[in-house]
Amino acid sequence: MRNTAKFTITLTALLLGAALLSACGETKDAQGKAPPKETEVGVVTLQPETVTLTNELAGRVTPLQSAEVRPQVTGIIQERLFQEGSQIKKGTPLYQIDSATYQVAVDTAAAQLAKAEATLNAARSKAQRGQGLATRGLISRDSQDDQLTEQKQAEADVAVAQAALKTARLNLAYTQVKAPLDGFIGKSAVTAGALVTANQATTLTTIQQLDPILVDITQSSAELLNLQRDAAVPVKLLLSDGSAYAHAGKLAFTDLNVDANTGSVTIRAEFPNPDRQLLPGMFVRALLGSAVRNNALLVPQQGVTRKANGEASVWVVKADHSLEKRTVQATQAIGSKWLVESGLQAGEQVVVDGLQKIKPDTKVKAVPVGGGK
Structure with a gap:
């Protein structure tokens, strides 16, 4: 009987010890478990700005003046008297005909x-x-x-x-063919010994005035009204490689007729061209200021994502460090940013860096990036 009582006491002590150890372990695990770490993302805080809205339109470079040189008498070319691609003055001898x-x-x-x-x-x-x-x-x-x-x-x-x-x-x-105007002369279509005829269809060469130079731009007739109200609106150019042309231009001429099929009209802008960077026939993109927008909200383009249908959205950091995916209307680019027409408010923080690391239920730490406040 004494042995049975002793065994019962021993077993009870062991069970109590195991329970105490288990409780201690659980308490230790609960105390050692750290809260989830917030994901760092770069944000910009939206501030209202005053911006000039621009229209980006296709344009083609055309010379200020251009002359196609043709012979006025028939004969054999004895000599070419100019260097191709050089700048010449009006009256300079170009060819000598026998x-x-x-x-x-x-x-x-x-x-x-x-x-x-x-x-x-x-x-x-x-x-x-x-x-x-x-x-x-x-x-x-x-x-x-x-x-x-x-x-x-x-x-x-x-x-x-x-x-x-x-x-x-x-x-x-x-018989001495002379330059009809000042400008740069192109390549020669004939050499010494060639027979030319009076007023032939084929030109001998072409002379073009390149500084200043003109750009013909196609503009909608509706937008033309804004330009007519502000004839001094500056015009800027983007070259074919996307770089900005160094010199600003000015509006010089508006065509008198509107195309009945497209509702567009051709306007002409004049640009300085001291380095001959613009050449006749080049296609460029013209930026014309059309209006001034106060309290505009601009979002860096890397912070805006689009669906296949073109719908734009951004991630907004809320006060509790959670994220909200917001659909916005962003249809016009201004430099490297999108102009947001709706969907955002001034003072909100938009994620522009670290988009690949976030999920809808992610808690984030907002870190201002360049330009953010």
Whole structure:
């Protein structure tokens, strides 16, 4: 009996010890378990700004002036007198056409003029003598009229000869093809020895004025009204590689007709082009200021995600460090940011860095990034 009681006491002590150890372990585990760590994300705090809204439109570069050089007489090109791609002045000789036959034509016309003038001198002398004889009644009135008619015919022959000589001299001068305006000259379409004809369809070369230079832009007629209210609106360019052109331009001309099919009108802007960075025929993107927006909210583009249908959304950090996915209306880019029309309020924090680390139920630690406040 004593052994049974002793065994019962021992077993009870062991069970109580195991229970105490188990409770201690559970308490230790509960005390050692740390709260979940917050995920760091970069945010910007939205602040209202005043921005100038711009329209980005397609444009094409065109020269201020352009002249296609063609020969005005027929002949063989003897020499090209310019360096391709160089800057030239108006009146600079460009080509020399064989002038031998045109020099002969000038000499012939000069001889014809001398002959006509000699005939005129004889006719005048004869008419003067006839007038004296007619006064004394020694010749008839008809004879005097014939002499005066011969004098007038001789005068007309002299005028014709003078015109022929002038034409011959012009054709001789045209054998030296000269630049019609100041500008940069392109490549030559002919070489020495080529036969050219007067007023041919093929140009010999082209001269273009490149500084300043023009950009033709297609704009909707509705937006044109805003531009007409502010003719001094600056115009900027984006080049084909996406870089900004260094010089701002100004509106220079608006077409008088609106395209009935597209409802658009062509406007022309003028830009300085000292380095010849803009060349005729280049396609560029023109940025035209259209309005000023006060209290605008701008979100960096990396903070905006879009669905396949174009719907835009952002992650907003709430006061309790939780996240909310917010659908926004962001349709216009201003630099590297989106202009948010709706869906956000000033002072809210938008996640722009660490988007790949967050989930809807994630607690985050907001860390301001460059430009954030």
